[in-house]
Amino acid sequence: MPIVNAVLQHQSQQMEAGIARLSEFEVSAVAAGDISNRFSQAPLGGVYQFTGFLNKKSRNSKSLVFHIIDFRAVADSAPI
Numbered sequence: 689m690p691i692v693n694a695v696l697q698h699q700s701q702q703m704e705a706g707i708a709r710l711s712e713f714e715v716s717a718v719a720a721g722d723i724s725n726r727f728s729q730a731p732l733g734g735v736y737q738f739t740g741f742l743n744k745k746s747r748n749s750k751s752l753v754f755h756i757i758d759f760r761a762v763a764d765s766a767p768i
Contacts, residue, residue: 690725
């Protein structure tokens, strides 16, 4: 089964208790099976919306990895 590993970067502004808060993080990701080929062809630095789920990196790990089920390109938005 083909597998592609990646690191996704997120940046957005969220409202919390009526106050705008900057949300920035990186998360390890994996695309397996049919989606891995399409994902490996996606341009680096693009803006995408991902569908998937979080799971432990391995059976005994406490680290999380995002499993990519699907994704699509979205229009780049203005910097926060």
